[in-house]
Amino acid sequence: MEALGAQRLLQCWDGARAEHPLRRALVLLDAAWPEVGAARWGALPLGARDARLIALHEALFGPALETRVDCPACGAELETPLSTSELATPPAPADDPPPLVADGIAVEWRLPTSDDLLAVLEADDVADVADVADDGTADDAAGRLLARCVRAARHGDVLLAPQELPEPLIERLQQAMAERDPGADLRIALACPACGQAFERRFDIGSHLFGALDDWAERLLDEVHALASAYGWSEAEILALPAARRRHYLARIQA
Secondary structure (H helix, E strand, O other), rough: OOOOOHHHHHHHHHHHHOOOOOHHHHHHHHHHOOOHHHHHHOEHHHHHHHHHHHHHHHHHOOOOEEEEOOOOOOOOEEEEEEHHHHHHHOOOOOOOOOOOOOOOEEEEEEOOOOHHHHHHHHHOOOOOOOOOOOOOHHHHHHHHHHHHHHEEEOOOOEOOHHHOOOOOHHHHHHHHHHOOOOOHOOEEEEOOOOOOOEEEEEOOHHHHHHHHHHHHHHHHHHHHHHHHHHHHOOHHHOOOOOOHHHHHHHHHHHH
């Protein structure tokens, strides 16, 4: 992994803020591992992508992750400390999955990728294929995502379109995807101390990582402002200083 200095990391943050959250994650991965190639990150199975995002969080901000969610029963806000080690899952096998065969139908399939999600979400203008919309938009997005991952479906010698697959087979295919790539849908189990309600929430490491980066960038800009005001240094000169050195100068300003 390439060491990301303050200047480079700040550039990534600044350039990715206006992007879709999925693209933000890919920008950060490409900056940390440029030898992989930007196109390759979008083509990785989601679990493999998120494993790298977890590793990047550890490298930049350490293993601790703080989560804040509202209890669905009483509305109380829960702050739950997590460690990146708690998010570890077995990686998906590198080889192609075997065809799924049921009721005389054989389905050749692959795992979904970030490129798939972006294609579907941007086309349908929904935030997440896991969302439930009253107008069915998100449900249609989930169907489009599945269709992109079906390479071929045959009933004997007859080719079937993905939308022609029976619902029980679609459910089995979704289950097979989840079993093959458990890291694609990270979930955390929670219990509300206020009312005792037990529930679980999906954990988006990409959004969490960018949130941590956003907090870091805002603090860094405050440091740059303070040091530039006190010493007349340029942003580039300040960012070139090691973090510990910047803190020493800040302590002298505040003394």
